[in-house]
Amino acid sequence: xxxxxxxxxxxxxxxxxxxxxxxxxxxxxxxxSRSNSLWPMMFGLACCAIEMICTAxxxxxxxxxxxxxMRPSPRQADVMIVSGTVTKKMVPQIVRLYNQMSEPKxxxxxxxxxxxxxxxxxxxxxxxxxxxFIPVDVYVAGCPPTPQALLHGLITLQKKIxxxxxxxxxxxxxxxxxxxxxxxxxxxxxxxxxSELINSETHKPLPVVETIVEGGETA
Amino acid sequence: xxxxxxxxxxYAKLMEKFPESVVxxxxxxxxxxxxxxxxxxxxxxxxRDNLGYDYLSxxxxxxDFPEERLEVIYHLFKSVGGAPAxxxxxxxxxxxxxxxxxxxxxxxxxxxREVWDLYGIRFxxxxxxxxxxxxxxxxxxxxxxxxxxxxxxxxxKPYKSRWPEGKGERKELLNPxxxxxxYPREFDPSTWTGDVDQAMYKSLEISDDGNSRALKTDQLVVxxxxxxxxxxxxxxxxxxxxxxxxxxLKPVVGYLHRNHExxxxxxxxxxxxxxxxxxxxxxxxxxxxxxxxxxxxLMGITPPERAEYIRVMMAELTRIASHTMVTGFLLNxxxxxxxxxxxxxxERELILDIFEExxxxxxxxxxxxFGGVARDVSPEVLKKIRHLVYNRLPRKIDELDKxxxxxxxxxxxxxxxxxxxxxxxxxxxxxxxxxxxxxxxxDVRRADPYSIYESLDFDVCTRDHGDVFDRYxxxxxxxxQSIRILKQVLERIPEGPIMAxxxxxLAKVPAGEAYGRVEGPRGELGFYVVSDGxxxxxxxxxxxxxxxxxxxxxxxxxxxxxxxxxxxxxxVDIVLGEVDR
Ligand code: SF4
Numbered sequence: 001x002x003x004x005x006x007x008x009x010x011x012x013x014x015x016x017x018x019x020x021x022x023x024x025x026x027x028x029x030x031x032x033s034r035s036n037s038l039w040p041m042m043f044g045l046a047c048c049a050i051e052m053i054c055t056a057x058x059x060x061x062x063x064x065x066x067x068x069x070m071r072p073s074p075r076q077a078d079v080m081i082v083s084g085t086v087t088k089k090m091v092p093q094i095v096r097l098y099n100q101m102s103e104p105k106x107x108x109x110x111x112x113x114x115x116x117x118x119x120x121x122x123x124x125x126x127x128x129x130x131x132x133f134i135p136v137d138v139y140v141a142g143c144p145p146t147p148q149a150l151l152h153g154l155i156t157l158q159k160k161i162x163x164x165x166x167x168x169x170x171x172x173x174x175x176x177x178x179x180x181x182x183x184x185x186x187x188x189x190x191x192x193x194x195s196e197l198i199n200s201e202t203h204k205p206l207p208v209v210e211t212i213v214e215g216g217e218t219a
Numbered sequence: 220x221x222x223x224x225x226x227x228x229x230y231a232k233l234m235e236k237f238p239e240s241v242v243x244x245x246x247x248x249x250x251x252x253x254x255x256x257x258x259x260x261x262x263x264x265x266x267r268d269n270l271g272y273d274y275l276s277x278x279x280x281x282x283d284f285p286e287e288r289l290e291v292i293y294h295l296f297k298s299v300g301g302a303p304a305x306x307x308x309x310x311x312x313x314x315x316x317x318x319x320x321x322x323x324x325x326x327x328x329x330x331x332r333e334v335w336d337l338y339g340i341r342f343x344x345x346x347x348x349x350x351x352x353x354x355x356x357x358x359x360x361x362x363x364x365x366x367x368x369x370x371x372x373x374x375x376k377p378y379k380s381r382w383p384e385g386k387g388e389r390k391e392l393l394n395p396x397x398x399x400x401x402y403p404r405e406f407d408p409s410t411w412t413g414d415v416d417q418a419m420y421k422s423l424e425i426s427d428d429g430n431s432r433a434l435k436t437d438q439l440v441v442x443x444x445x446x447x448x449x450x451x452x453x454x455x456x457x458x459x460x461x462x463x464x465x466x467x468l469k470p471v472v473g474y475l476h477r478n479h480e481x482x483x484x485x486x487x488x489x490x491x492x493x494x495x496x497x498x499x500x501x502x503x504x505x506x507x508x509x510x511x512x513x514x515x516x517l518m519g520i521t522p523p524e525r526a527e528y529i530r531v532m533m534a535e536l537t538r539i540a541s542h543t544m545v546t547g548f549l550l551n552x553x554x555x556x557x558x559x560x561x562x563x564x565x566e567r568e569l570i571l572d573i574f575e576e577x578x579x580x581x582x583x584x585x586x587x588x589f590g591g592v593a594r595d596v597s598p599e600v601l602k603k604i605r606h607l608v609y610n611r612l613p614r615k616i617d618e619l620d621k622x623x624x625x626x627x628x629x630x631x632x633x634x635x636x637x638x639x640x641x642x643x644x645x646x647x648x649x650x651x652x653x654x655x656x657x658x659x660x661x662d663v664r665r666a667d668p669y670s671i672y673e674s675l676d677f678d679v680c681t682r683d684h685g686d687v688f689d690r691y692x693x694x695x696x697x698x699x700q701s702i703r704i705l706k707q708v709l710e711r712i713p714e715g716p717i718m719a720x721x722x723x724x725l726a727k728v729p730a731g732e733a734y735g736r737v738e739g740p741r742g743e744l745g746f747y748v749v750s751d752g753x754x755x756x757x758x759x760x761x762x763x764x765x766x767x768x769x770x771x772x773x774x775x776x777x778x779x780x781x782x783x784x785x786x787x788x789x790x791v792d793i794v795l796g797e798v799d800r
Contacts, residue, residue: 042448043446044451044453045452045453045475046477046500046795046796047500047582047583047796049452050582051582053560054567057560057561057568058561058564059568072447085475085477087473087474087475087477089353089473090445090453090475093445093446093453093474097446119493119494119497120477120478120482121370121399122368122372122390122399122482122485123477123478123482124361124399124481125352125476125478126477126478128399132398144582144583146581184411185356185357185413186356186402186406186411186413187357187358187402187403188357188369188400189400190400190411192408194408195408195409197395197396198396198402198406198408199407199408199409201395201396201402202404202405202407203404203405203407
């Protein structure tokens with residue numbers, strides 16, 4: 001531990017105690033310990049997942065930041081790295097996985113696809129950005145982001161966590177955090193929350209099209 | 220074209236037997252034999268049994284909109300090599316039906332399902348005709364030219380909203396749902412009861428005749444995936460188990476279906492090049508290669524010599540990177556969690572460094588152009604490649620091989636597991652190292668040489684057992700052959716230009732069709748393109764090797780233990796970007 005890493009700087013400590021005792025706030029120690037042991041979920045979607053694997057491998061080495069413990073089970077993971085294109089066929093599973101993660105939980109949208117659809121945005125089976133369904137904490141740009149960029153994203157997430165304040169953080173408030181409704185595959189993907197809107201749109205009377213009789217005179 | 224001349228004698232032979240039902244496709248730029256749908260099975264039988272076309276490589280379709288016609292297109296090859304027999308069936312647009320070729324060529328199974336899914340062409344007698352990339356209940360057949368996606372702007376790019384004025388309006392804001400979705404009229408979400416998986420479970424044919432055995436057992440369905448550490452991405456296997464033994468298995472794909480083909484038909488020719496990178500993202504250079512030579516076939520140009528050498532160099536480096544990575548991850552699947560993969564990734568990183576230097580990006584290289592490559596390779600990079608090829612890679616590959624091939628546990632878990640016989644491998648249209656591990660010496664680089672492969676010395680590596688271990692061995696052998704090829708290329712690479720003609724943004728592609736194929740790390744990677752002379756492809760189809768290799772997965776897994784299914788899948792080596800496209 002670097003000197004004063006944890007100490008509340010304004011507290012004056014005798015020099016001989018500085019290496020052994022820390023006086024700090026609850027916020028600080030919570031955030032400090034949590035941000036240095038983020039366990040990502042082992043969860044790859046597309047090309048970006050390969051760069052995520054490279055980030056975890058020896059050259060870039062995620063474990064320097066306390067993140068090497070990739071968990072295949074959502075129950076044990078703290079951060080979901082959405083690494084790749086989110087498709088309509090896959091998004092119900094992603095939402096379900098997110099709901100299964102225990103709190104506190106964070107989401108990183110890795111790459112152009114997860115952030116906003118990327119090169120495939122216009123595709124009929126593509127969800128333009130995972131943030132249409134789950135809340136995202138950090139967006140990492142790139143297609144694919146280099147391992148350095150992903151590391152930067154993770155460090156940004158650490159910084160964000162360090163700024164958290166227990167009384168107004170979602171998971172420490174009273175009452176349960178509601179699960180996100182899982183979208184359903186119908187004739188196209190639909191979010192059950194939008195049922196009414198969809199219903200009213202699909203049952204709208206057809207716009208009246210004026211037919212022009214070709215070559216004929218108007219009656 | 221050589222393919223055109225090769226098909227004439229074949230046509231004459233078929234004419235003798237089926238004078239009523241075959242004609243040549245006479246459209247300028249097009250070729251192939253048009254068969255009456257009624258006689259398709261007989262013609263295919265003749266081709267397979269008497270004329271030697273035992274390998275059905277690709278099945279796809281095209282839409283001739285605004286003409287009232289759909290085409291189904293078959294590319295058949297001989298497993299001893301040579302040009303394709305190209306068959307076509309013309310169908311009407313309403314309720315099109317064509318007989319399935321699965322009884323003759325089981326390898327057509329998944330491809331026919333794909334055509335049904337995207338074009339709505341029914342295959343009579345298909346054993347399990349369900350949607351494959353999309354889900355049961357999806358509205359419409361998206362690759363038909365008159366089907367429009369929710370964010371549709373115009374038929375072809377560049378869109379006016381972005382060019383030349385660049386107003387950049389966002390299409391989703393005009394959509395009533397402010398999102399990339401659309402629903403048919405009268406659709407009521409609150410009464411929707413569709414279960415997308417029901418049909419799949421039904422097709423698994425779970426039997427409950429367990430009583431006949433001494434010990435009564437129930438059959439059990441286990442889903443591996445789509446989120447599962449062993450499936451290499453979002454892929455799912457539904458397995459029926461009896462105890463721990465696999466009785467039946469269905470691959471469920473489409474979780475990464477990114478609509479390459481629909482987007483590709485809106486893009487201009489060159490705009491598709493970066494998209495090919497994202498197909499098989501472990502081997503982007505090979506994908507570039509396949510697409511470039513296909514379009515070059517249509518344009519009738521050949522790249523200068525230096526460009527050919529650079530292309531082969533990059534393709535072989537990709538093969539090494541991909542094969543080492545797969546080898547590492549196979550060990551992952553066996554339970555040797557991550558350490559062997561780290562060895563493999565180390566070599567891959569060095570190769571990626573070279574790609575970054577020549578193309579500007581580690582993975583998504585976008586390096587090939589029609590008629591050459593985008594940038595030249597500098598002497599410094601050549602020096603790096605030389606160091607890799609002569610000093611580092613041979614030593615490292617030997618090391619990796621020593622650790623793996625002599626490991627008792629690896630041997631016990633891989634030998635005799637997931638066996639596929641040579642005949643089955645051909646019938647299932649298996650390609651690449653999987654085919655060669657079953658003892659079939661078929662490599663597109665030799666069977667139908669492209670670029671400068673004819674002038675290079677290398678062996679087509681085969682093994683005889685067709686099991687997981689042999690697939691691993693073939694990959695290691697191929698890495699060694701790739702190093703051999705690289706040595707020759709490095710010795711002979713000439714100076715000179717790297718592009719034929721001036722680089723252009725808008726390729727002028729004359730009307731016609733072409734099927735080009737290369738031997739990617741996963742097997743025969745084919746591109747089927749149709750041009751109508753406009754700046755955009757009319758049809759853009761990718762014959763994805765790892766998708767078609769999945770056809771034989773059930774066959775390999777039946778009778779194995781459930782833990783072996785993971786290993787078998789790892790050895791088949793799928794890349795989801797390519798499987799789902
Ligand atoms: S952002 Fe690019 S690299 Fe990442 S998944 Fe999307 S297409 Fe692939």
